Each structure stands twice: as structure tokens, then as C-alpha cells.
Amino acid sequence: MSTGRLTTTSYVVLGMVAMRGPSTPYELKRAVNHSVGYFWPFPHAQLYSEPKRLLEMGLLDVHAEEEGRRRQTYTISPEGEVALRSWLAEPTVEQLQIRDVAELKLFFGEFARAEDILGLARGQIVQHQDRIAVYEGMQARFAERDDIADRMVPLRLGLELEYAALRFWQQLEKERS
Amino acid sequence: MSTGRLTTTSYVVLGMVAMRGPSTPYELKRAVNHSVGYFWPFPHAQLYSEPKRLLEMGLLDVHAEEEGRRRQTYTISPEGEVALRSWLAEPTVEQLQIRDVAELKLFFGEFARAEDILGLARGQIVQHQDRIAVYEGMQARFAERDDIADRMVPLRLGLELEYAALRFWQQLEKERS
DNA sequence: AATCAGACCGTATGAAACAGACGATGGGAT
């Protein structure tokens, strides 16, 4: 029970544990990959440090394995559920945030050669296609699972944004060639 | 002339100074707002510290004002131009990165009430509409300026992504109500 | 002229995020 601010990453951990039930950091790491990690990326080391913090704040409980690897299994505490729910309920003020060095390079486009821009576009197209494939795979895999339909919603948004980006780069390539 | 890694933010500063010519941190701050800051956000304090680093590396030059506020005017050095150009030319490996707490909350949707989700959607719609208005304003303002057409390219991408996000939230609201 | 409010501009600070190397553990195959 100590002080400390809850960051968005804190809520990711909290939410993940709430959603999955008892989890070890490594399990969280696997669960985060190819899902929530796509629209809230952070280094995996934080899945070991952050639960410790949340534990001190009384938002998570631990159960440590006795044998083998030292392994902490976390569960959400009642206080943790309250914190999570109130965060979910409060209005979101943060804007969608995009970071893309490809766009940056384009911004300084007058310093780049046309062929460099073209190369850029081709690379981006491949990357977006890859990600779309992953997204669509997930979508297809869970298509009939009505019980997790809500969790598929953000995936749909991610997918829409990927499509938009892909179309953009393809269009750009067409214009320039 | 010291060591140190160049981060993406370094290149933003470098690129901005190259593009604008002699600039003070505050001018950079204003220039970054509502433009490059939309797809590479960072705190303004870095516009004071980063140029110092770049100066030590010999990529920028300074000219300090003698009177009034202590104010540093930076220009790009020949070495800086080389660094910038070579960065622009090298292939981009970084993925487009999205961070959106609204999406996050949706992901943990089963813990939220339907009306909260609806409220979320409405809030997001307003925010995206605002940003679209800003983008479109910029676009309109510079529509006839062929000389900076390249710099408008990333703006177009930003706009496309905003449209996609807006459509998504509107669709979601329709489904849920 | 003196005061004052509010914008403008720059700095400081501690906490959090970051990348990624490193170390330790497990469990088969030979």
C-alpha cells in the first residue's frame, strides 16, 4: 500500500490480469504480443516491474511458486478492480497518437530524392500488408466466438487504420511512378 | 564534437532547422505544433535540450543573442546536413506505431458498461472531428502552394487515418445504439 | 510613471519508459 501514479501501462497490466485471471509476467507477455501490444507498445521488462508496483499499491495480489523458476502469479485485488473500472469509466482525453518515421521522412521530403521516397513507399506497403495479414488472421480465428466480440472491436479499428495507411502508400507510389 | 546516439527526435530537430533556417527553440516549438508534432509527438522541453546535444556533436551551430532573453539561434552545420540526408536516404525499418487509450478501454470492454462505451465513442468522434478540421484547414491554406506539395504528403496520410478512425467510431456508435 | 495581468519563453526535476544485453533455467536429443 504505497503511493505512486498509475500510468496507462499500469492499466494495461491491470486489465490483462483482470481479463485472463491469475497470470505470470511471462504469460502476460505472450498475451500482449499480437494483441494489445499493437496499439499500446511497451518493452516486456515492464511486465516484470509494473506488477511489483501494483502489488505495493494493493491493486494486485501475488502467489509465488515454491519450486523451479522463481515465478510470480498475480491476481487482481478488489481495489484493483475498482481502480480499473473507474479508469474505464472516466472520459478519455488523450488523443490517438501516431508515430511513424516514414511519415517524418516524407515531411522532410524536399531533402530526399524521389527514388528514395519510392523505395520508402514500397517498404511501407510490404510492412502494412504483413500486419494486415496478422490482423485478419486473428479476426478469422475468432470470428465465431461471440463471447469475445467486444475484444475484437479495437482490432477492427487497428485494421481500418492499417488499410487506410496501405491505400495511402499505394496511391502515393502510383502518383510518383 | 562528442559522441552520442541520434534518436528520431534528433532528426526532427535537425530537419526542422534545415527546413526553416536559423531558428530558436521557441520558434521550433511553434512550428512543430499542428504539423510534425501530430505524427511525432514529444515534450517541448526537448527542443531546448536536444539542440544542445546536436551542438556538441557538431551538427548544429549557435548564435546567442546578447540582449534581452537569453535566446539561442541554431543553424544546421554541413555535418548536420550530411547526417540528415543520410538518415533520409536509409530504408525505414520502424513500424507505424499507434497509441490510443480509447482503443485500450475498448479492449477491456467487458469491464465497461455499454453506456460508457457509448460515451467513449461520442468523445472520440468529437476529438477526431476537431483534428480533421485542423488538418483540412492547413490543407486548404496551402492548397495552391506547389512548392511545398511534398510536405503536404504526410498531412494527407494523417488525414486519411483520422477519417478512418472517425468512420470507425461513428459506425460503432450506430451499432450500439 | 507605477502597477498589474496575462502571455510568452526557458529551465529544472524526479519518475517512467526504453532497448537490449545478459544470465539463469528447463527439457529433450544424442
Place this chain on the structure above:
DNA sequence: ATCCCATCGTCTGTTTCATACGGTCTGATT
């Protein structure tokens, strides 16, 4: 037994981050 490779966890120094704070200027009012 041993070796290899995937699995799992920790550690490190640096960078980023948000935000509070302190100065500085302008110009309107008295």
C-alpha cells in the same frame, strides 16, 4: 552426462516524459 536451444527473468544506463516553476516581456489601466 553433455550439449543445445527455447524459455524465462533481471539488470543497466540512457532517454523520454509530464509538469511545475521562474523569469521576461507587452501593453492596458490607473
